[in-house]
Amino acid sequence: MTSSSPLAIQATQLSKRYGPHAVVQNVSFALPAGETLVLLGPSGCGKTTLLRMLNRLVEPDEGSVAVQGQDVRTQSAAALRRGIGYVIQQVGLLPHYTVAENVGVVPRLLGQEEPQVAARTEELLRRLHLPPERFAGLYPHQLSGGQQQRVGLARALAADPPIILLDEPFGALDPITRASIRREFRELEELRRKTVVLVTHDVTEAFELADRIMLLNAGQVQQLGTPKELLFRPANEFVRRFFDAEKFSLQLRTLRLADVMTYIPNEVHNNSLHTYKSADKVLPLSVTIQEAIEALSSPSGLQTSAEEEAVVWVEAGNSPSATAYISLTLPQLMTAFGRALQDVQTA
Amino acid sequence: MNTFTELLSFWHAQADKLGQQTLQHIGLTAASLLLGVLLGVPLGLLVTRRPRLAPWVLGVASVLQTIPSIALLGFLIPALGIGPGPAIFALFLYALLPIVRNTVTGIQGVDAAVVDAARGLGLTDGQVLRRVELPLALPVLFAGIRTAAVINVGVATLAAYIAAGGLGEFIFGGIALNNPAMILAGAIPAAALALAFDAALALLQRLPVRRLVRVGQVALVVLPLLAGLYLLPRATSRLLAGFSPEFVGRADGLPGLQQKYGLHPASVVLAPALVYEAAHHGDVDVIDGYSTDGRIRAYDLRVLHDDRQAFPPYQAAPVVRTQTLAQHPELAPVLAKLDGQISDSVMTELNYRVDYLHETPRTVAHAFLRQRGLWHDPLPVQGGTIRLGSKIFAEQYILAEMYEALIRGYTGLAVESKTGLGGTSICFEALRTGSIDLYPEYTGTGLLVVLQPATAVLDSLGSQPAAVLAYVHREFERRYGLEWQAPLGFNNTYALLMRRQHAERLGIASVSDLSAFLRK
Numbered sequence: 001m002t003s004s005s006p007l008a009i010q011a012t013q014l015s016k017r018y019g020p021h022a023v024v025q026n027v028s029f030a031l032p033a034g035e036t037l038v039l040l041g042p043s044g045c046g047k048t049t050l051l052r053m054l055n056r057l058v059e060p061d062e063g064s065v066a067v068q069g070q071d072v073r074t075q076s077a078a079a080l081r082r083g084i085g086y087v088i089q090q091v092g093l094l095p096h097y098t099v100a101e102n103v104g105v106v107p108r109l110l111g112q113e114e115p116q117v118a119a120r121t122e123e124l125l126r127r128l129h130l131p132p133e134r135f136a137g138l139y140p141h142q143l144s145g146g147q148q149q150r151v152g153l154a155r156a157l158a159a160d161p162p163i164i165l166l167d168e169p170f171g172a173l174d175p176i177t178r179a180s181i182r183r184e185f186r187e188l189e190e191l192r193r194k195t196v197v198l199v200t201h202d203v204t205e206a207f208e209l210a211d212r213i214m215l216l217n218a219g220q221v222q223q224l225g226t227p228k229e230l231l232f233r234p235a236n237e238f239v240r241r242f243f244d245a246e247k248f249s250l251q252l253r254t255l256r257l258a259d260v261m262t263y264i265p266n267e268v269h270n271n272s273l274h275t276y277k278s279a280d281k282v283l284p285l286s287v288t289i290q291e292a293i294e295a296l297s298s299p300s301g302l303q304t305s306a307e308e309e310a311v312v313w314v315e316a317g318n319s320p321s322a323t324a325y326i327s328l329t330l331p332q333l334m335t336a337f338g339r340a341l342q343d344v345q346t347a
Numbered sequence: 348m349n350t351f352t353e354l355l356s357f358w359h360a361q362a363d364k365l366g367q368q369t370l371q372h373i374g375l376t377a378a379s380l381l382l383g384v385l386l387g388v389p390l391g392l393l394v395t396r397r398p399r400l401a402p403w404v405l406g407v408a409s410v411l412q413t414i415p416s417i418a419l420l421g422f423l424i425p426a427l428g429i430g431p432g433p434a435i436f437a438l439f440l441y442a443l444l445p446i447v448r449n450t451v452t453g454i455q456g457v458d459a460a461v462v463d464a465a466r467g468l469g470l471t472d473g474q475v476l477r478r479v480e481l482p483l484a485l486p487v488l489f490a491g492i493r494t495a496a497v498i499n500v501g502v503a504t505l506a507a508y509i510a511a512g513g514l515g516e517f518i519f520g521g522i523a524l525n526n527p528a529m530i531l532a533g534a535i536p537a538a539a540l541a542l543a544f545d546a547a548l549a550l551l552q553r554l555p556v557r558r559l560v561r562v563g564q565v566a567l568v569v570l571p572l573l574a575g576l577y578l579l580p581r582a583t584s585r586l587l588a589g590f591s592p593e594f595v596g597r598a599d600g601l602p603g604l605q606q607k608y609g610l611h612p613a614s615v616v617l618a619p620a621l622v623y624e625a626a627h628h629g630d631v632d633v634i635d636g637y638s639t640d641g642r643i644r645a646y647d648l649r650v651l652h653d654d655r656q657a658f659p660p661y662q663a664a665p666v667v668r669t670q671t672l673a674q675h676p677e678l679a680p681v682l683a684k685l686d687g688q689i690s691d692s693v694m695t696e697l698n699y700r701v702d703y704l705h706e707t708p709r710t711v712a713h714a715f716l717r718q719r720g721l722w723h724d725p726l727p728v729q730g731g732t733i734r735l736g737s738k739i740f741a742e743q744y745i746l747a748e749m750y751e752a753l754i755r756g757y758t759g760l761a762v763e764s765k766t767g768l769g770g771t772s773i774c775f776e777a778l779r780t781g782s783i784d785l786y787p788e789y790t791g792t793g794l795l796v797v798l799q800p801a802t803a804v805l806d807s808l809g810s811q812p813a814a815v816l817a818y819v820h821r822e823f824e825r826r827y828g829l830e831w832q833a834p835l836g837f838n839n840t841y842a843l844l845m846r847r848q849h850a851e852r853l854g855i856a857s858v859s860d861l862s863a864f865l866r867k
Contacts, residue, residue, distance in 0.1 A: 055467060057463070057466060057467055076471075078469045078470065078471040078474075079469070080469075081466070081467055081468060081469035082468070082469030083469075086464065086467035086468060088460060088463060088464055088467065090458075090460035090464075091460070091464070092458070092460040092461045092462075092463055092464025092465070092467075093461070093464070094461060094464075094465065094478075094479060095458075095461065095483065096482050096483060105465075105468055105470075106468050106469060109468070109469055109470065109474075152464075155468070156468075165467075
């Protein structure tokens with residue numbers, strides 16, 4: 001986000017110890033409005049404690065938190081929390097409230113009018129693929145895990161808070177549900193405008209959702225930066241090792257078409273084997289290599305050339321030439337990706 | 348089958364009493380439950396907030412629970428006296444443990460994630476408690492109240508011992524009179540009440556949580572109303588009578604008074620041991636008692652003159668097995684040494700020394716014998732044993748001690764005492780079956796409790812001491828092989844007693860005066 005945005009959250013020198021055990025040590029960060037920060041690290045690294053200090057579910061021993069420029073201790077904990085969405089792994093829906101009542105909890109606490117609450121609840125449920133006519137009257141125990149987490153998300157968003165805190169929100173779901181909810185989450189218009197702090201130990205999840213990642217170990221910040229920075233310029237051995245196992249898949253998710261376009265051989269640019277038709281789909285330069293590969297290998301999305309070779313059309317980027325789009329085959333893409341990696345790593 | 352028809356006719360005859368006692372019973376239970384909830388739930392919540400208090404609070408509540416209920420009532424008498432107050436307090440103490448414990452368990456059982464999420468959403472501590480923890484703990488909490496209710500319906504029967512009413516009145520009356528139908532008359536409704544309370548609360552427990560909250564609120568209104576039922580029968584009378592269970596049930600007790608004088612005082616039942624104290628402390632105004640009781644003197648009570656002779660003569664005399672008299676001819680003359688020796692006032696004095704000055708019956712008995720020149724040091728035992736029985740009050744103990752000393756002093760027989768044999772029926776059965784050889788009995792008791800003659804016979808005997816003695820003498824010998832000896836002199840009959848000052852202020856000297864006063 002732009003540097004002119006006001007800081008949504010500023011944490012200064014936060015520390016917390018339980019007995020002799022320091023859970024969080026001297027952590028600071030500044031989060032501009034609209035940014036998504038992922039707190040990443042192994043179990044017990046203090047990421048959840050750090051998150052809970054932001055809405056005062058845990059009071060820090062040292063340091064301070066400012067939300068929207070105001071120290072959180074200047075208002076009551078309850079009032080602070082009503083302005084911050086909160087989602088946890090176990091969801092914690094009130095079992096004696098219906099879905100609609102769960103979603104309406106915070107707006108009602110804030111004294112919003114009943115019709116307004118009802119309309120907002122309905123809108124959110126619809127947006128989260130829980131048709132209100134079917135789900136509004138159900139109780140949490142009648143829902144699947146994925147549905148419960150969607151309701152939890154709707155509940156956190158109900159009062160339209162500018163900040164959302166999420167503690168392993170997808171952690172308890174099976175891989176398939178997890179992937180689909182994560183995609184919904186990423187595509188939720190509602191969340192794009194919000195400042196999000198998300199705790200996870202899942203590296204893929206972190207890379208998929210984060211603007212910036214804070215990698216923690218034993219209560220200490222190892223590195224704070226964009227996914228790309230963490231992947232390609234690890235600050236220390238811990239950071240490097242942390243991503244080792246999934247390095248290739250992370251690289252596919254991190255590099256974008258824009259990053260590899262310069263490595264595409266020149267002849268491709270002049271290739272006229274394929275002719276662009278206006279009905280064909282075009283990938284923007286901002287898609288990741290992973291997404292481009294998916295597009296190339298998915299049967300519905302590809303165009304078939306004379307040689308039966310799959311291609312995708314890509315925006316020609318800054319090229320002002322007449323051909324606004326260029327076609328790309330899988331081998332061409334992979335070659336460019338490989339060259340780009342070599343350069344990035346030796347840089 | 349016989350008991351069953353007796354039971355039905357008893358209920359029929361005592362329908363209004365049954366209704367009143369049931370209401371009192373519900374009232375006692377409801378009042379104590381209400382107190383238990385009002386104090387137990389906050390206490391339980393406190394424990395969940397300050398876990399360090401948990402061992403203390405739960406420990407004390409557990410200890411309270413282990414105190415036998417009759418003992419707990421006894422402990423409370425010095426502090427709180429008798430009547431509904433201490434009864435409700437004792438019941439409340441019993442209700443405490445299940446309610447506190449289930450409140451704690453219930454709150455602790457609420458999913459921590461739900462509480463965390465609720466706090467994270469911005470519910471204040473109070474809102475978390477009211478909207479999340481309490482509603483979710485309610486089923487468990489309700490189970491605790493249900494347990495407490497059933498315990499209290501049961502324990503509330505004991506409230507009758509301390510003049511707090513309830514269905515225990517019939518039960519204790521029945522025990523005192525060895526009347527199974529009367530015991531059942533109280534026990535069956537009490538059991539039904541416990542089941543009804545339990546079933547009603549079980550129904551509530553099955554309601555969805557949301558409705559349960561509303562029901563809980565309704566209960567907080569209804570319970571005091573139920574408790575109020577308790578006060579209804581009391582508020583209406585000018586004097587409150589406190590009667591022992593036996594007096595209430597016996598033909599020559601309250602029923603006889605009602606018949607002869609048309610006396611219908613508002614009354615409560617309480618343990619025989621407590622009636623005098625109750626009158627003394629003003630908890631009740633009129634009591635039944637025995638005309639020779641030492642506490643008449645100790646508490647400055649007035650014996651109301653039985654001007655229409657509702658109470659038949661109760662001359663005290665030893666009853667001996669004829670077989671024993673035949674085996675030990677030396678026994679009869681020794682027993683006869685006490686003939687006519689003890690007047691009403693003498694007996695009252697002796698009883699006073701035991702009941703009130705706490706001298707032992709033995710000391711009092713021996714002192715009396717010495718004073719009358721009847722004392723003789725024990726002779727060596729030469730064989731044969733006389734088994735002495737007595738009922739469970741001071742006068743009987745004293746008489747038993749006197750007979751023991753006389754038998755030891757004037758015969759070579761050994762004596763074995765079986766004192767404290769409960770009520771008349773137990774003593775009489777022991778004598779009839781040969782478990783004991785003799786015990787002091789009263790002619791009226793023998794007539795009405797043991798022989799239970801037809802009304803025509805009773806009418807013919809009237810209140811003439813000699814006629815009654817002759818009748819019981821003849822009938823005991825004929826039916827049971829038991830022999831009444833000559834009377835000791837005093838007449839320990841039932842008496843109505845009032846505090847002397849109170850009676851004087853109201854101008855009541857006789858039972859007729861009392862009856863007239865109550866009808867004003």
